[in-house]
Amino acid sequence: MTDAKKVMLITGTRKGIGRYLAEYYINQGYLVEGCSRKECDIDSPFYHHHFVDVADEKGVRTMVADIVKRHGRLDVVLNNAAIASMNHVLLTPAASANRMLEVNVTGTMLVCREAAKVMMRKRWGRIVNFTTIVAPIALAGEAVYAASKSAVVTFTRILAFELGQWGITCNSFGATPIMTDMIRGVPKEKVDEVVNGLAIKRLGTPEDCANVCDFFISPASDNITGQVIYLGGIT
Amino acid sequence: MDANTAEQIVLRAVQSVFDQIGEPLPENLSAESVLVGPDAIIDSLGVVSLIVEIEQIVEAEHGVSVILANDKAMSAKNSPFRTVGVLAAHVIATIEEAKAA
Numbered sequence: 001m002t003d004a005k006k007v008m009l010i011t012g013t014r015k016g017i018g019r020y021l022a023e024y025y026i027n028q029g030y031l032v033e034g035c036s037r038k039e040c041d042i043d044s045p046f047y048h049h050h051f052v053d054v055a056d057e058k059g060v061r062t063m064v065a066d067i068v069k070r071h072g073r074l075d076v077v078l079n080n081a082a083i084a085s086m087n088h089v090l091l092t093p094a095a096s097a098n099r100m101l102e103v104n105v106t107g108t109m110l111v112c113r114e115a116a117k118v119m120m121r122k123r124w125g126r127i128v129n130f131t132t133i134v135a136p137i138a139l140a141g142e143a144v145y146a147a148s149k150s151a152v153v154t155f156t157r158i159l160a161f162e163l164g165q166w167g168i169t170c171n172s173f174g175a176t177p178i179m180t181d182m183i184r185g186v187p188k189e190k191v192d193e194v195v196n197g198l199a200i201k202r203l204g205t206p207e208d209c210a211n212v213c214d215f216f217i218s219p220a221s222d223n224i225t226g227q228v229i230y231l232g233g234i235t
Numbered sequence: 236m237d238a239n240t241a242e243q244i245v246l247r248a249v250q251s252v253f254d255q256i257g258e259p260l261p262e263n264l265s266a267e268s269v270l271v272g273p274d275a276i277i278d279s280l281g282v283v284s285l286i287v288e289i290e291q292i293v294e295a296e297h298g299v300s301v302i303l304a305n306d307k308a309m310s311a312k313n314s315p316f317r318t319v320g321v322l323a324a325h326v327i328a329t330i331e332e333a334k335a336a
């Protein structure tokens with residue numbers, strides 16, 4: 001079956017930024033495919049949920065194969081799913097470091113790999129991978145999480161070169177702090193300190209994220225690839 | 236899957252890659268045709284397209300989801316993609332592995 005509507009895969013749609021983006025892009029006329037490890041209650045005829053851990057190679061393959069079976073296409077991927085465990089490096093167990101790398105780096109890579117195989121057939125695709133400003137600002141307490149997100153940026157820059165010939169663009173987007181569960185456990189003073197260091201001294205919003213994604217995935221952005229855009233003035 | 240079926244899949248995928256790049260298929264295409272290294276009939280990006288194409292054929296026609304990707308992919312000496320015949324054997328082995336898992 002082939003749909004006239006564009007098909008978008010957003011990872012991590014159960015809550016937070018991914019949830020907002022799923023609803024936003026449904027309203028923009030996309031068929032949205034989402035995933036998370038736990039149940040998601042987005043209720044729309046234009047939304048389909050997959051219970052998939054992005055770090056699970058088989059699960060990611062099955063998910064993308066299922067999307068192709070039902071829609072015959074995959075146009076846009078937003079790699080939003082990630083985990084963060086904020087902790088001093090001297091107190092970080094190897095298992096928690098490995099899990100962050102597995103979900104944030106390997107998970108992103110697996111979804112890109114399987115999606116690109118579909119996109120290359122149509123010689124068109126848009127991939128946006130999520131990073132964070134805590135990598136460029138080198139925020140103490142988030143060493144491994146930030147390192148995993150730096151890896152996402154480097155991965156995406158190179159991916160842009162590997163996939164460019166098939167009309168697939170690959171960019172990274174780094175948000176400033178946004179009030180989701182991910183940072184709810186971070187002390188307020190720490191968040192204030194980060195916000196005070198920004199050019200635009202306010203928290204980020206999911207709307208800010210949609211705005212940058214809109215730019216990257218626009219058909220007019222076919223010559224924008226390998227880039228990273230951070231919110232709030234961070235470079 | 237038998238050796239002949241696997242080789243036919245690889246040859247069809249080679250054909251499709253040449254169609255995509257708009258070049259004529261080389262003459263004397265056979266199990267010995269080289270796919271990786273200095274004597275290869277396709278470049279390294281052609282190999283990428285070829286592998287993706289084979290994965291899709293195997294999934295669509297044989298209902299098995301396989302990942303042919305391999306760390307030694309681009310090694311002219313050890314690559315499981317180095318010739319049409321070696322690649323066909325790799326396809327068979329990978330399908331067996333996927334079925335056993």
Ligand SMILES: NC(=O)c1ccc[n+]([C@@H]2O[C@H](COP(=O)([O-])OP(=O)(O)OC[C@H]3O[C@@H](n4cnc5c(N)ncnc54)[C@H](OP(=O)(O)O)[C@@H]3O)[C@@H](O)[C@H]2O)c1
Pocket residue numbers: 011012013014015016017018019035036037038039052053054055079080081082083103107130131132133174175176177178179180181182183
């Ligand atoms: N919030 C911030 O301040 C901030 C700032 C900069 C960048 N970011 C980035 O923005 C993205 C979204 O963050 P958020 O704040 O919305 O986080 P969040 O509220 O913690 O949500 C994370 C989402 O990802 C899903 N997820 C987590 N691990 C997964 C896995 N292995 N497989 C599939 N889904 C998984 C979660 O669902 P399940 O638990 O059900 O799997 C959830 O839906 C992340 O990439 C984050 O690094 C966030």
